[in-house]
Amino acid sequence: MISYTLICDKDHEFAHHFDGYDDCMAQLKAGKVTCPTCGSKTISKGLSAPNVGGKSAQPAAPSCPAAGGCMNGMCGLNR
Numbered sequence: 001m002i003s004y005t006l007i008c009d010k011d012h013e014f015a016h017h018f019d020g021y022d023d024c025m026a027q028l029k030a031g032k033v034t035c036p037t038c039g040s041k042t043i044s045k046g047l048s049a050p051n052v053g054g055k056s057a058q059p060a061a062p063s064c065p066a067a068g069g070c071m072n073g074m075c076g077l078n079r
Contacts, residue, residue: 005046008035013046 001017004024008014012035018024024045027033031041 006033006035006043007046008038008040009042010035010038010040012037012040 002020002024003015003017006014006016006028014036016024016033018027028043028045033043034041035043
């Protein structure tokens with residue numbers, strides 16, 4: 001399932017779920033989608049940001065607070 005942002009001819013914006021892009025376009029062309037606010041069937045696909053899965057960015061490793069770095073491994077930051 002994929003969610004697309006849709007806009008009716010009265011500028012009401014809403015989200016709707018489809019099996020994919022082709023399903024979305026087929027339903028819009030056939031007039032099977034109606035605006036939940038006004039009931040219009042004149043709907044167009046709006047701009048949608050992609051949902052990219054994956055890992056979030058890892059936090060930066062802490063740096064040694066000593067000006068030149070301790071490098072002796074005593075502080076626990078040296079890996």
